[in-house]
Amino acid sequence: MSTELALLAIFLLSIFVGFEVVSKVSTTLHTPLMSGANAIHGVILVGAIIVADHSKTTLELTLSTIAIVLATINMVGGFVVTDRMLQMFKGKPKAKKQSDEAGGKN
Amino acid sequence: MSRNVYDLIGLLAGICFILALKGLSSPKSARRGNLIGALGATIATVIVFLYANDGKGLNHQPLILGAIAFGVLVGVPAARKVQMTQMPQLVALFNGVGGGAAALVAIVEYLKLGDGATVAQVVATVFTVIVGCVSFSGSIVTFLKLQELMTTRPVILPFGRQLIALSSISVLATGGWVIASSGTSPLLINALLSLLFGILFVLPVGGADVPIVISLLNAFTGLTVAASGYVLENTMLIIAGTLVGASGTILTRLMAQAMGRSLFGTLFGAFTAKASASTGAAEVRPVKSGSPDDVAILLNYAQRVVIVPGFGLAVAQAQHTVRELADLLASKGIDVAYGIHPVAGRMPGHMNVLLAEANVPYEQLVEMEEINPTFPQTDVVLVVGANDVVNPAAKTTPGCPIYGMPILDVDKAGNVIFLKRSMRPGFAGIENELLYDAKTTLLFGDAKESLTKVVSALKAL
Incomplete structure (x- = not known):
């Protein structure tokens, strides 16, 4: 398979996985899920680092440095804020949660 | 490290992201899911340093590390210190800067590739620049709306429809120009026009629909990350970006469904809506306002009470006080429940998060x-700082901005008590007829103070 085709295959399969994993989610989790997904696209940081590494001119380096800062804010801030949202859920029906989990495994 | 090892570890990061989204879809595993996502992102970032230039380190490494450190110093305190009420706009802002980063990455790679770029790469670059810029400027506008730094109402410019059409055509035309000419200036012009389009695109969206737009822009940013992954031939970026794009699209649809609107209606509703009829009736009309004692008496002799929380509860940080009140009522043998509207507050699930706290x-x-x-x-409904989600206009007034949104039918209950700061209409800016109803009692003031007074009045009974 050529590189192009392999990339296309990865793209298409990822679409289906993305559709599948979130198809059943309660409204309660819409916001944390959106925020978590938002943090995940912060890995554009990797892209920003790669282009900074390749940079030859000052313009390229300046733009890619800005990109690194923005992407880091997106990624790190995103995961921290999602965790804070989810923290609010914990400690709630703890006993119930565990029994649910045990029930699910049977 | 060989390219194969690098790609394999990248795949591992991709799997982490799938597990993260999977985990975030269920309350039991949500927190762990988020941490797995963070782990994946960390792995992906660290291996770039190890892989680059055969392990001799990146060019400009100190600058890169400094930029990352700076980003952490800005992002972490913002995420830590933000109040629950302001989380939606922070998510919007984070999403916007991510979109901006993707657009910049595409521009820099385009400058570097120069004439060596394939047509497919240029197309992917143009896509990333357009969508990344729209996501950036659009998210900034949603941030300003939610932070109430600008009006939360739909902004309808004169000739707005024509302006949007014109700007979208010019964005597409300059995009085509870039592909045809492979020039640098066309790309920059394209980027600027895309920024403008992003602003025009979000301005007419009404306040209550803003969360849906944030989710949509989030999905957009995911796709730009996938496209820049294609340009950089980085499979991890393609997986991560596509996952976010696909799941974000589904999530946007779910949110729109929860509000009972079509996605199309949300985005273009402001153009089709006539100047809403109900807002005109803002003259002074008699309302029945009560004292905390009146409210306490109503509650005390009820058998079933439903509390409907809204954004006002979040603003006043009254979640603990409302719980105290509910516990007190329950101890008197009164049946208490909270009625949670899916989009009460400023984000779906906002109230669940707040009350869980x-x-x-x-x-x-x-x-x-x-x-x-x-x-x-139900004998008494206590509406704490909510308005649009209990507004019967959603059923009775065709053409008003929230028409068609499913609401909590509190008008069916015996008595309705509104805790409100003022007679100001809700986020969507629509008058609520229920406030003038004979069975409605209003208690004006900050939700927390009002609730505290009601609690002490109830204890004194």
Whole structure:
């Protein structure tokens, strides 16, 4: 398979996985899920680092440095804020949660 | 490290992201899911340093590390210190800067590739620049709206429809120009026009629909990350970006469904809506306002009370006080439940998060579909800082901005108590007829202070 085709295959399969994993989610989790997904696209940081590494001119380096800062804010801030949202859920029906989990495994 | 090892570890990061989204879809595993996502992102970032230039380190490494450190110093405190009420706009802002980063990455790679770029790469670059810029400027506008730094109402410019059409055509045309000419200036012009389009695109969206737009822009940013992954031939970026794009699209649809609107209606509703009829009736009309004692008496002799929380509860940070009140009522043998509208507050699930913080028992939080049939048997509904989600105009006034949105049928209950700061209409800016209803009592003031007074009045009875 050529590189192009392999990339296309990865793209298409990822679409289906993305559709599948979130198809059943309660409204309660819409916001944390959106925020978590938002943090995940912060890995554009990797892209920003790669282009900074390749940079030859000052313009390229300046733009890619800005990109690194923005992407880091997106990624790190995103995961921290999602965790804070989810923290609010914990400690709630703890006993119930565990029994649910045990029930699910049977 | 060989390219194969690098790609394999990248795949591992991709798997982490799938598990993260999977985990975030269920309350039991949500927190772990988020941490797995963070782990994946960390792995992906660290291996770039190890892989680059055969392990001799990146060019400009100190600068890169400094930029990352700076980003952490800005992002972490913002995420830590933000109040619950302001989380939606922070998510919007984070999403916007991510989109901006993707657009910049595409521009820099385009400058570097120069004439060596394939047509497919240029197309992917143009896509990333357009969508990344739209996501950036659009998210900034949603941030300003939610932070109330600008009006939360739909902004309808003169010739707005034509302006949007014109700007979208010019964005596409300059995009085509870039592909045809492979020039640098066309790309920059394209980027600027895309920024402008992003602003015009979000301005007419009404306040209550803003969360849907944030989710949509989030999905957009995911796709730009996938496209820049294609340009950089980085499979991890393609997986991560596509996952976010696909799941974000589904999530946007789910949110729109929860509000009972089509996605199309949300985005273009402002153009089709006529100047809403109901806002004109803002003259002074008699309302029945009560004292905390009146409210306490109403509650004390009820058999079933439903509390409907809204954004006002979040603003006043009254979640603990409302729980105290609910516990007090329950100790008097009164049946208490919370009626949770899916989009109460500024984000779907906002109220669940807030009440969970105050350790409100999960069983008391009842979703809209389940609580609605119980309102006719409910003696008192206590509406704490909510407005649009209980506004009967959503059923009775065709053409008003929230028409068609499912609401909590509190008008079916015996008595309705509104805790409100003022007579100001809600986020969507629509007058609420229920406030003038004979069975409605209003208690003006900050939600927390009002609730505290009601609690002490109730204790004194």
